[in-house]
Amino acid sequence: MNHIYLIAQREYIRTVRKPIFWISTLLLPTFIILVSFVSGYSADQAEKSIQEEAQNAQSILLYDPLTFIPEAFVIDPLEKVQDIDEAKSKIIDGSADALFIIPEDITTTKKVEVYTQDTGVMSLGKFDPVVQSLIGASVASQLDPQLQPLIGGGVTIESTYYKNGDRTEISLEKYVIPLAAFALYFLLVFMANNFLLTSVSEEKENRMIEIMFSIVERKSLIWGKIVGITLIAFTQIAVLVSATALIIYFSTSNFDIPIDLTKIVFDPVNISLYLFYILSGFLIIASVMVGVGSVMPTYKEAQSFSSIFIIASIFPMYFFSILLQEPTGTISQIVSYFPLTAPMVLAARLTLDALTATEIVVSSALVILYVIGGFYVAFKLFELGSLEYNNKVSFDSIKEYLIKKSN
């Protein structure tokens, strides 16, 4: 235990005193902004797709007692209803896609109610453009100057969502914890693990590994590094959180935060699951880094080889919109059980309420097995490759070693 502490302490101190550590930590927000621009295209595509989905709705009910919407506009899939309770029950049982309620006093309240299905975060405001264009067209056809303020977003839309017969809440506050979890995930899984790869490779390149083996258990050496690097990641998180808090504090006068922080939901079960997925994702990639760092003779070679695994692990990012729209679809299911992608996809599906209790239990057990299996192989590779100073360990020797060891 003392060895793990000493190694962790050394890893931490030697990293945080490097200027490059602080530069990379502070450059991270810039990188995130750049990535946001890149992913903006994907978001646009997703938005278009959602609008198409709204336009493709089979049945939209309209409760409009004063016929604010002219009869000429009430065409399929729009259908006028008289009984508001019956209409709501159709939304609840899923036989209609949406119900628009145009109140009698719309000119004063400037408010329309929408009842619809909760199909995940992407269903938030799904019918808003439809309602706005319907109101806009109706006002334009009536040539009444008093109605002009209702055009161009002048109407507030209050949406109520149902899922499996129950009313649900879709609010941005719900996504604060998941977003924080994803930020933590990326910091730990990708940045911290890069430090781990550097550390394992340098130990070998510096020819310190053999002296270490005569003093410290191999597992202690690796765990010491992992603990140290986790602390480094937490330092980065603390710096980033502080920086964000400072920015918010100094810009509150000009910056209207669209999130009510008091409404953030701290669900202990979900938070535990996020922490589990973050930790397991970190450990799975950590095992890959230990293995790659062990079998490659130099850091440079280890880094290029490890990029294959990093690309594989961020693979779900490339079809994130599909994941959002079909969180229980085939692709989502497949990547939920692939070792490198499982923790990230499972966390995403948890956010979208697309994981059943059984799936949570089965996938968690599987993820634990991936972590154990990953470290079993990583430690074997460390045993096999850590003293190979000049050559890559061949796939054949790895296969032979693993088979021999497991027999």
Next chain:
Amino acid sequence: MESVIHVKNLVKSFGKTPVVKDLSFDVNKGDVFAFLGANGSGKTTTIRCLLDILQPTRGSALIFGNKFDLALASRIGYLPEERGLYTNAQVMETLVYFAQLKGMTTADAKQKALKYLDRVELSAHHATEIKKLSSGQQQKIQLGITLINAPDLLILDEPTKGLDPVNRSLLMELLDELNENGATIVFVSHQMDEVEKIANRLVMIKNGSQALYGSLQEVKKQFGTNTIHITYQGEIPSNDAMYRSSSIENNVAELTPTSETSTNDVISHLIQHNVIINDFTIGTPSLQDVFVKVMKSEQY
């Protein structure tokens, strides 16, 4: 004699290739023990088996009577052949870090590190980054990592490799001091003159098997001749039943006793014949000669 290292029928193979073959030897307490052999003969592999860095295929390799355990790390100092340093770290912090890993308290580690740096004339560099030191100075730090815990057993794989004569001499002094203080030293070297200076016992291996083993004198004696080199005055008969003469000129002679006579018989015989003997030596080869003979011979 208390055995500090006991190697018995040690075999280590990599795949189907045997690297160490049925090797046995003991290192006794207080020995300065040389572990000799050509490059690739299995010396480093044997040391790695001793320190449990590699698992022996067969046989046993014991230290202080037990299979190596990290609990013994505080009693052992190991300087591997492939060695380096954390080049971005400072001198003092490196020494203290390894001392702590070997179980010393921070205060004790700092004290011992300063003492060592003073001994090797590097105290002015205690806060210097290692990459800024010369290679000789870096080697002193590597040795410091090995010695800082004042180990009972030192295992040094080519400790003088790359050292200049001054640092080599300093290292020899340090090893002498440690040995006088009771440390057992096992070292690998290709410098036979160094071995002759400091080792009292040795094992020489060839292709993974033991070729020679014993005290320095015993080993050299096996390769010794009984040729007598004499500086004399008078007249030595060139043909005599007591010996064969290979050269007699300028008052220097080389005489080899026959199978029926000894060196004593020959010396006595010459004195009886009024030959005045100014000086004589009985031929023993250098360790370098022994090493070359063993490596070239097919007998081993």
